[in-house]
Amino acid sequence: MSHHGYHSLADLPKPGHFHLPKTAKHIFIACVAIGVVSFAGALFQDATRAWYNYLIGYFYWMSIALFGAFITAIHHATGSQWSTPVRRLAEGMSSFLPVAAVLLLGLFLGLHHLYEWTHVEEVAKDVLLSGKSAYLNTPFFIIRSLVGMAIWAGFAHYFTTKSLEQDQSGAISITKGLIKASVIFLPLFALSFTMASFDDIMSVEPHFFSTIFGVYQFSSLFYSGVTTLTIIVILMQKQGLLKGLVTEHHMHDLGKWMFAFTVFWAYIAFSQYMLIWYANLPEETFYFIKRQENGWQYWALSLAILKFIVPFFLLIGKWAKVIPNYLLSVGVLMLVANWIDLYWQVAPAYSEFARLGWQELGIFVGFLGLFGLTVSRFYSRHPLVPMKDPYLLDGVNHNQF
Amino acid sequence: MKHNTNAAEYLEPEPHPADSLTYDQVTRDVCAPLERVPGRGWWMAFSGALGLLTIGLISIYKLVTTGIGVWGLNNTIGWAYDITNFVFWIGIGHAGTLISAILFLFRQKWRTAINRSAEAMTIFAVMTAGLFPLLHTGRPWLAFWLFPYPNTRGSLWVNFRSPLLWDVFAVSTYFTISAVFWYIGLIPDIATVRDRARNKIRRVIYGALSMGWTGSMRNWMHYEMVYLILAGLSTPLVLSVHSIVSFDFAVSVIPGWHTTIFPPYFVAGAIFSGFAMVMTLLIIVRKVVHLEEYITVRHLENMCKIIMATGLMVGYAYASEFFIAWYSGSPYEQFTFVNRAFGPYAWAYWTMVSCNVFIPQVFWFKKMRTNLTIMFIISIFVNIGMWFERFVIIVTSLHRGFLPSEWSYFTPTIWDIGLLIGSFGIFFTLFLLFTRVLPMIAMAEIKSILPFKRKGGVEYGTHEDVV
Numbered sequence: 001m002s003h004h005g006y007h008s009l010a011d012l013p014k015p016g017h018f019h020l021p022k023t024a025k026h027i028f029i030a031c032v033a034i035g036v037v038s039f040a041g042a043l044f045q046d047a048t049r050a051w052y053n054y055l056i057g058y059f060y061w062m063s064i065a066l067f068g069a070f071i072t073a074i075h076h077a078t079g080s081q082w083s084t085p086v087r088r089l090a091e092g093m094s095s096f097l098p099v100a101a102v103l104l105l106g107l108f109l110g111l112h113h114l115y116e117w118t119h120v121e122e123v124a125k126d127v128l129l130s131g132k133s134a135y136l137n138t139p140f141f142i143i144r145s146l147v148g149m150a151i152w153a154g155f156a157h158y159f160t161t162k163s164l165e166q167d168q169s170g171a172i173s174i175t176k177g178l179i180k181a182s183v184i185f186l187p188l189f190a191l192s193f194t195m196a197s198f199d200d201i202m203s204v205e206p207h208f209f210s211t212i213f214g215v216y217q218f219s220s221l222f223y224s225g226v227t228t229l230t231i232i233v234i235l236m237q238k239q240g241l242l243k244g245l246v247t248e249h250h251m252h253d254l255g256k257w258m259f260a261f262t263v264f265w266a267y268i269a270f271s272q273y274m275l276i277w278y279a280n281l282p283e284e285t286f287y288f289i290k291r292q293e294n295g296w297q298y299w300a301l302s303l304a305i306l307k308f309i310v311p312f313f314l315l316i317g318k319w320a321k322v323i324p325n326y327l328l329s330v331g332v333l334m335l336v337a338n339w340i341d342l343y344w345q346v347a348p349a350y351s352e353f354a355r356l357g358w359q360e361l362g363i364f365v366g367f368l369g370l371f372g373l374t375v376s377r378f379y380s381r382h383p384l385v386p387m388k389d390p391y392l393l394d395g396v397n398h399n400q401f
Numbered sequence: 402m403k404h405n406t407n408a409a410e411y412l413e414p415e416p417h418p419a420d421s422l423t424y425d426q427v428t429r430d431v432c433a434p435l436e437r438v439p440g441r442g443w444w445m446a447f448s449g450a451l452g453l454l455t456i457g458l459i460s461i462y463k464l465v466t467t468g469i470g471v472w473g474l475n476n477t478i479g480w481a482y483d484i485t486n487f488v489f490w491i492g493i494g495h496a497g498t499l500i501s502a503i504l505f506l507f508r509q510k511w512r513t514a515i516n517r518s519a520e521a522m523t524i525f526a527v528m529t530a531g532l533f534p535l536l537h538t539g540r541p542w543l544a545f546w547l548f549p550y551p552n553t554r555g556s557l558w559v560n561f562r563s564p565l566l567w568d569v570f571a572v573s574t575y576f577t578i579s580a581v582f583w584y585i586g587l588i589p590d591i592a593t594v595r596d597r598a599r600n601k602i603r604r605v606i607y608g609a610l611s612m613g614w615t616g617s618m619r620n621w622m623h624y625e626m627v628y629l630i631l632a633g634l635s636t637p638l639v640l641s642v643h644s645i646v647s648f649d650f651a652v653s654v655i656p657g658w659h660t661t662i663f664p665p666y667f668v669a670g671a672i673f674s675g676f677a678m679v680m681t682l683l684i685i686v687r688k689v690v691h692l693e694e695y696i697t698v699r700h701l702e703n704m705c706k707i708i709m710a711t712g713l714m715v716g717y718a719y720a721s722e723f724f725i726a727w728y729s730g731s732p733y734e735q736f737t738f739v740n741r742a743f744g745p746y747a748w749a750y751w752t753m754v755s756c757n758v759f760i761p762q763v764f765w766f767k768k769m770r771t772n773l774t775i776m777f778i779i780s781i782f783v784n785i786g787m788w789f790e791r792f793v794i795i796v797t798s799l800h801r802g803f804l805p806s807e808w809s810y811f812t813p814t815i816w817d818i819g820l821l822i823g824s825f826g827i828f829f830t831l832f833l834l835f836t837r838v839l840p841m842i843a844m845a846e847i848k849s850i851l852p853f854k855r856k857g858g859v860e861y862g863t864h865e866d867v868v
Contacts, residue, residue: 079415128730135728187713194721198728209729211662211721267640271664278652279659283731 005397012396013244015384018236020376028372035366042359048350049359051110052204056342057367058107059200060224062100063217064371067225068093069156070189073182076159076175082253084395085245088386089232091163093225094156095378096371101149103367108142115141117206128207136206141199148192155185163386170388193218201342204349208287212272219265223307224338226261227331230254232375234324234331236384245385248322249399255321258334262315266308291344295354299344307337339364416511416699417850424848427695431590431842432597434690439837442689450829457823460816461536469539471816477809478799482817483537484649485791486824489674490530491572491646492667492787495639496675497523498579501586502635505628511703513846514696517590518686519679520583521839525831526678527576529824534568536820564648571645575638582631588614589624589845640664643671650794656737657798660725666718670787673711673757677783680704682832684777686841695842698771705770708783712761715790719758737798745810746797753793756786 006012020028035057042050068090075083075090083090111118116129117136123129129136158181166174194214202213210216233254236242276284292300314320314330321327343360386392418427439447464471474481497519504512535541547569549559559566592614595607614620644664651663680701687696726734741750760782763769770776796811835841 131730132728190713190717194717207730209725211660211718211725212665213661214721215662215665263637267644268665271644272661275648275651275659275661275663279654281654281659283729 005399006393009388009393012387012392015245015387016239016241016243018239018241018376018379018384020380021239024372024376028369028376031365031369032373033366033369034362035364035369038359038362038366042363046359047110048113050363051113052346052350053360053363054110055107055114055200055204056339056346057364058100058103060339060342060364061096061367061371062103063221064225064228065094065096065100065156066152066189066193067221067228068095069097069152069159069185070221071225071229072159072163073155073185073189076178076182077186079179079391081391081394082250082398084389084391085242085385086229086233086250086254087389088163088382088384089236089379090229091156091160092375092378092382093228093232094152094160096374097149097153097156099370099374101153104145104149108145111138111141115203115206117203132206136203144195144199148196151185151188151192155181155188163389164382166388167383167386168388170390172390175390190214190218193221201345204346205287208284210272210276210284210287212268216268216272219261219268220338220341223258223261223265224335226254226257227334227338230258231328231331231335234328236379237324241384245396247396247398251324251327252318252321253398255315255327258327258331259312259315259321262308262311262334266304266312269304269308291348294352296344296348299340299354303337303340303344306333307341311337415509416514416697416703418514418697418847419694422694422851424851427842427844427847427851428593428597430692430695431840431844431847432594434836435594435838435840436597436599443833443837446689447830447833450826450833453822453826454830455823455826456819457826460819460823463816464536464820465541469537471814473812473814473817475809475811477802477807478796478811480537480795480799481792481811482813482821483533484795485788486821487530487533487537488646488667488791488795489788490526490533490824490828492643492671492674492791493678494523494526494530494575494579494675495643495668495671496679497521497526498575498582498635498639499672499675500679501582502632503639505632506636510850511700513843513850514700515679515683515704516846517583517586517839517843518683518835518841519675520579520586521835521841522679522682522832523579523675524576524583525828525835526675527572527579528831529828531572531576532824532827534565564645564652567645568649571642575642578631578635578638582628582635585624585627585631586843586846587839588612589616589620590840590843592616593844594840639672640668643667650798655798656731656733657741657794660722662718662721666715669711669714669718670757670790673708673715674783674787676704676708676711677780677787680708680776680780681784684773684780686836690836690841692842695847698773701773701776702767702770705764705776705779708780709761709764712757712783716758719754733803737801740801741793741797744797744801746793746800749789749793750797753786753789756782757790760786 039050039054042053071083071090072087072094074080075087107114115136117123117132118138123133134140159178162174162178162181165171194217197214197217201217202208202210230251233242233246233251237246273288276288290296311330311334314333320330348354389395469483472482474483497516500512500519501516504516535544538544546554546557547559547566549561549566559569588611591607592611595604595611598604598607644667647663647667650658651660653659683696684701687693723738726738729735741747760779763775763779769779800809800811802808
């Protein structure tokens with residue numbers, strides 16, 4: 001393929017302005033409304049069910065927003081060039097973090113429904129839980145959650161603000177500052193997100209423990225995050241935006257990341273499952289036994305098939321990564337599979353039998369609508385591409401050859 | 402791909418061989434060590450390596466003729482130096498394929514300066530590693546029993562449920578693919594050596610090895626395709642080999658061994674130790690063979706960054722193991738970890754933590770990442786730390802059984818130590834021979850990233866811009 005590329009920043013085409021189409025906006029608002037109604041309805045009918053779906057919705061979309069900050073930091077820390085044209089879109093994803101912070105405050109109201117370890121009288125009767133109470137107790141949980149969220153939202157805010165500042169000045173010093181901030185953020189991210197994984201998701205089964213759990217949630221964060229980013233790019237392109245800035249080569253790379261993380265997730269999930277199955281220690285196996293009977297076995301199986309096997313084969317070829325509608329469909333499938341994963345980890349702690357009702361769907365789309373409204377608001381207010389980034393030209397001219 | 406942007410000048414540019422190099426000079430520099438009688442430095446290093454190798458051979462002789470009772474193993478501690486050395490060398494063998502395959506897929510072009518020697522190191526390290534399980538069987542001449550095939554030994558089959566057997570498959574697959582990958586990469590360079598050969602024997606040997614490479618467009622097309630496919634195949638292998646090595650421990654129910662983070666943790670540790678070993682070797686080699694223009698300080702700086710990043714991952718794993726041991730509420734897990742840090746092997750544990758987690762933190766500072774002496778010292782520390790990591794995992798978990806009557810302490814005999822020393826002898830001997838007979842730097846790949854020059858020194862972009 002011939003490529004001549006652009007020779008200066010001034011030659012680059014404009015990315016265009018994003019306007020959220022009216023229908024999309026109405027759909028998102030309707031989603032939020034459905035979410036609020038479903039949550040309220042579920043709260044009256046079965047409060048625990050309402051809260052665990054809230055937890056799933058929160059953790060799912062918080063992870064995707066956090067991916068926005070994480071990939072921005074990786075971009076700066078590694079001096080990446082190819083991802084410069086899509087970096088602003090990732091920054092936009094992280095604009096959901098302040099909303100997630102508010103949702104986190106809401107989550108604190110449901111702790112008693114969600115976590116067995118908040119029941120002081122239960123804990124007193126249970127040797128294991130009282131042993132953990134130095135860590136698993138309400139005040140410490142709230143402190144950890146708030147500190148983690150402050151780190152994520154704070155750094156994300158810094159990354160985005162500085163990047164927008166560079167849109168005006170084009171100063172190289174800004175990139176240098178972002179590189180420094182990114183390398184500080186990354187280890188903090190690893191620790192705080194691991195803690196959040198243990199706290200929010202692992203402690204729904206407070207007797208269960210697994211050292212790989214944080215890595216598992218991280219693999220899902222990357223899996224769903226890069227998929228969301230790809231979907232956002234494709235939807236933008238469908239509106240005629242980003243022309244000449246985000247090319248087939250960028251789509252190919254994003255598709256490769258999606259492909260890579262289907263394998264990485266499978267690797268981590270297999271490692272956790274296989275080691276626990278093989279050693280067959282009752283203090284660990286109860287977790288999976290619960291999740292492979294009473295209907296949950298179909299969820300477990302569909303997880304392996306839909307989160308790994310199907311997208312793996314669908315994404316192998318190069319062609320698969322550059323046909324927008326195809327990649328979009330696989331992406332939607334992957335997001336659904338990621339929800340199945342989270343639901344399968346959380347819900348069996350509260351419900352002996354597998355079930356899927358309006359509560360699950362309604363509350364989840366509520367969070368989806370909120371995410372859609374927040375990030376599209378960001379995109380409609382800011383330039384879609386960091387047009388004065390020193391790496392932008394190399395990024396736009398990026399090719400696979 | 403520089404075009405008109407100045408980003409690369411203001412920010413950190415990718416490590417690059419010196420701009421003054423020409424195609425011709427690359428060929429001459431890289432082929433030089435192959436075409437001259439080795440100097441005093443090489444002979445001194447080689448005799449040193451042979452000395453270590455001799456110690457190793459004597460230890461092996463003693464072991465094979467007497468039995469593994471010559472080692473310090475006892476009823477409680479059935480694995481110690483042997484398996485520590487095995488895991489250590491397998492880990493060292495990870496950097497090569499990581500550099501060739503994963504960094505290739507990540508388009509990290511700076512890898513071209515270091516990939517050849519790192520790949521060679523991988524192969525020699527895996528060969529060294531393979532020795533230990535064989536010797537540990539006590540009857541290495543029956544090693545073929547490890548392969549599953551219909552046989553007349555009462556139809557005695559291998560145990561497919563054992564991770565030790567998975568190791569046989571994983572390590573032999575890894576070795577095969579790494580060797581093929583390395584060899585494919587060598588073909589164009591071997592052809593260059595062949596074309597420069599001044600005598601018939603050289604021409605015949607390098608001619609046969611180059612498999613009729615002509616450098617035609619068709620040759621290159623096939624070469625690039627095979628290289629990409631092998632990179633894709635090797636990438637999951639890098640992860641799988643050390644994951645399976647970690648299964649040797651993690652599928653058991655021994656406290657301190659059975660923990661789910663082992664697979665990715667072992668992989669990160671392997672890359673960490675592998676890079677440290679590449680760094681140790683390259684800092685010496687670039688000096689002795691005068692390759693400073695190819696393996697620049699910026700290349701080494703990038704390696705420092707990878708060492709620090711993987712070191713942090715290893716630290717993360719130590720921390721989560723410790724935390725979950727407490728969190729699990731299992732008294733056995735809790736005892737194991739407290740015992741590691743404060744028990745009879747505390748000295749080994751703190752050696753490991755200091756070398757792997759604390760010391761590499763100096764790489765946060767650019768001054769340290771560009772100081773060759775500091776880099777060299779730290780790479781040695783990491784090598785030591787990673788050997789101790791395996792020792793700590795293996796021995797501290799074994800030396801305290803569930804029954805106090807099993808409690809014991811491992812003290813190595815001279816044959817344990819002799820074999821450890823000997824393993825370095827095997828590795829260095831092979832590596833030094835490699836530097837004499839095969840091009841240490843991937844000439845063809847280096848040339849592809851050199852700036853295009855015409856008369857008058859005007860730069861016309863790089864080779865790649867034209868393709």
